[in-house]
Amino acid sequence: MEIPAELRYTTEDEWLRLEPDGTATVGITAYAQDQLGDIVFVELPEIGRVIARGEAFGVVESVKAVSDLFMPASGEVLARNDALVDASQLINESPYDDGWIIRIRPTNPAEIDALLTADAYRSRLPAE
């Protein structure tokens, strides 16, 4: 199960990547998409919304399940991956890259430090 070392993670199976310009990109992990199965629909937030850490910012639906998406860190929504509207399977195929979900401007850097490292996240997953 792929868990890139340079990313940070939440207990709800989201990942966060801090970008050079101080923004952050958010998505769900390879484990999460595997649990959900084929993803068919993603509900994305409005650009400009400010959402607190731990609050739901969207919903991801598969054929057999539905799951809220939770903010790994508080911030303003700068961009959303509109390619997912027509090609939600990008999350299954490329969860850390083409399957990114939103980009935010974090309002509280300390929250990012509190996120799980790749090793800490891996240790939470069921043994394969």
Place this chain on the structure above:
Amino acid sequence: MIEDVGARLSFDRGAPGRRGVGVPRWDGEPAALPDAHLLRESVRLPEMSQNEIVRYYGALSRRNYSVDSGTYPLGSCTMKYNPKVDDLIASLPGFAEAHPLAPAEDVQGVLRVLFELQSHLGEITGLPAVALSPAAGAHGELAGMLIVKRALERRGELAQRRRVLVPDSAHGTNPATAAMAGFTVQELPSGPDGGVDLATLEAALGDDVAAFMVTLPNTLGLWERNIQRVVERVHAAGAFVYGDGANLNAIVGRMRFGDLGFDVVHLNPHKTFGTPHGGGGPGAGPVCARAELAPYLPAPVVVQEDGRYALVRPADTIGRMQQFHGSIGVLLRAYAYIRTLGCEGLRETSGNAVLNANYLRALMRDHYDLPYDRPVMHEVVFAGTRQRRRHNVRTYDIAKRLIDYGLHPPTVYFPLIVEEALMIEPTEAESRESIEMLAGAFIAIAEESERDPELLHDAPQTSPIGRMDEAEASRHPVIRWRPREA
């Protein structure tokens, strides 16, 4: 050549000008039609001759499996035989042609049947306040939870009590119904024996709880050993006990919800009382409650006075569930079924249903994982975990391979608390040989998963169509016919 039946809808068949049926002409003086802007040019519909329609829908019907074709071992669905005499009775013109708003004196026959059905369901459940109008189980659940809401309102406790407790093994309609009734829902983890855990329940109860919704026997097909204490604790906390009667087939004629202290339950005639499932309805959802809750029943109910029957609106009713009085055709069939069996027949029903499920469990238990090693009631839950672990074969594949054995798969992936769940309910309508054949198919599939797992991954091979891309169907939904682009 293999025809692609699904690619040609009725709209793609026929030809301009063909008629399916003639309509009489108006031969009198024609009244002027309304202004053109209120009217339409025409409706875009297929133009087929009648024989084309019969062949097309006949062909569609042959692409369906059905109870009349074979076993439907679906857990929690009680897919038993649908007696044909019940269909005959429902179609008698005296019932079929009756208008719902006809004067009571002109419809005493159907009112009497409905009144007697109310009484029989009251006797069977031990809950005498009965309303027949809900259109399905979930609809009956909504009626039941709104009765609870009204009762709390009249006690002056509604503002305070807005939380409903539901086991995590509950059917999805239970929490969905509680939410529709305006309550918040708390799911309680089941105990290690699959039933309600008393300590968990105690911890969750409080003076803000409106009700506990419980299925009996539970959705694992197991008897709730603690049910009497559960009822006692819920009542002590000032809350109501709601019973989901979907599994009544396990206990009908042998145990009554009312005797156990339940406040209100709903029933599913299209399960327990053998009315046809129709590919997804029509069903019905009668609701039965303690006598004190009678004023809140949904309208209408049938009453009898001096030998005359009438429809009345209960004094403090929660309102109407449907425009008219209920799914009468379904209720007539349920009445006929109950009259055919009588009390003795109902006891035989539950007795054989439970015997059949336990027999099936004994035949299969060496080949599939059994998450709860207890005698069962009318259904048994196995898990496909062994096959997944050893051979990468999942419950989904096992289900699809059963189709190649000429059988409908059991319920899969429910209840949610069992991984790779396979829930099997034979019902009393299956014979011993048919159960042995069903077990034989499961055992053969278990052997195939060892020997040749690809056989299961590719299944079904012998059905009218194979596995389809369901993800794409939901990702880019096409849900109506459109003319082909020229």
Place this chain on the structure above:
Amino acid sequence: MQAFPYIPNTDADRAIMLERLGVASVDRLFEELPAEHRDPQINIPAALAEADLVRLLQERAAENVVDRPTFLGAGAYRRFVPAITPHLVSRSEFATSYTPYQPEISQGTLQAAFEYQSVVCELTGMDVSNTGMYDAASATAEACLLAVRVTRRRAVALLEPIHPNTVDVVRMYAFGGDVRVDTVRHATDVTAEHACVVVQQPDFLGTILDVEDASGAAHAAGALCIVVADPLALGLLRAPGDAGADLVTGEGRDLAGPVAFGGPSLGLFAAREPFLRQMPGRIVGRAQESHPPAGASPGAAPRTGYVLALQAREQFIRRERATSNFSTGQSLIATAFTITVQTLGPQGMRESAELCYQRAHDAARRIATLPGFAVVERGAWFQEFLVRAPMPPAALAMALADRGIIAGLDVSDRGEPEAREATMFCVTEAMSPAHVDALVQALSEIGARS
């Protein structure tokens, strides 16, 4: 032990099974149940053999008077349903099959449902339809709840005159959803507090509405327009979707079969495209087979099939967050409805609707000429008309009953001026001309005597 026709196991079968289980008797399988409540006395009559059952129910059926001329409508209409409809839906492959959760062996149900969804979209002028709900009133209530979710407003408006039972059902669902229900006399009474306005077409007193006026007023207030439409009338009337409706519901029962004392019914539910994922109920979508079938020629295209789609909206996945608790619907009634409408076809739907219109208007014209009787004038109307007689509605009904005729609905207790002292008579395409003759004759006699 008495043998029951629906329970195959004999004593011999049970003995073999009990031996395998190591259990002495069937009753022992129930030992976990509380002893003090086991095997209660259940007072229902003893079992009836089939011949006795049929005789009993024939007696009950005969106690219902159904062959007299009857002029009731008000949401339940005698319709022309071609013989092919009951013939096809009584096929046990349709009638005794389960919900199509295993699509590979349920293509009959699924393709028929796709046909139904297509037909409903064509009739209503909407983009999307579900597989059907319980009945028009509950479908309308669910449409109101959808409007509440989408607009985030907590009140709904119902435009009078609307079926009083529809109001009752909406109020019940609103009791659950803590939503306020207002009835309004004009579409322009809708305010920014309302999530929607519900408009019945034709309205409860039979008048054909200009849906564009209602939808315009609704949209001006930022509310949705929900139209509850008579599906046969839609063979003649402008599709609500072409006149600005956002959601359309309606009653399909009467085109699926006989009136049947009001049920089982069929709630049409159709919507504009943006509301697709908010729709309650089941939805069937087209799908492609993942691999071509065994035995197909190389390079053959995968076959087309149908599956339950967008299931993630529904209760078994979303549980308390589902848009509705809706599960079992009215699938077989929907199939019957579809077959009737497709058998009528475009010409038949128009002809049936026009025949209904003409029969009703002819009856009204003849009654209006009778001394002492008046038919209330109120613009275009479809199949129901208001009659004022020389005596109050209750007395008129009694006088007609004495002559073996069941009058229309007494609407004199309603608030509308046109309903004052009035009885609402319904004449449809399926009512016998001889019955209408009998009505006119009877009214003429009644008028002469008063």
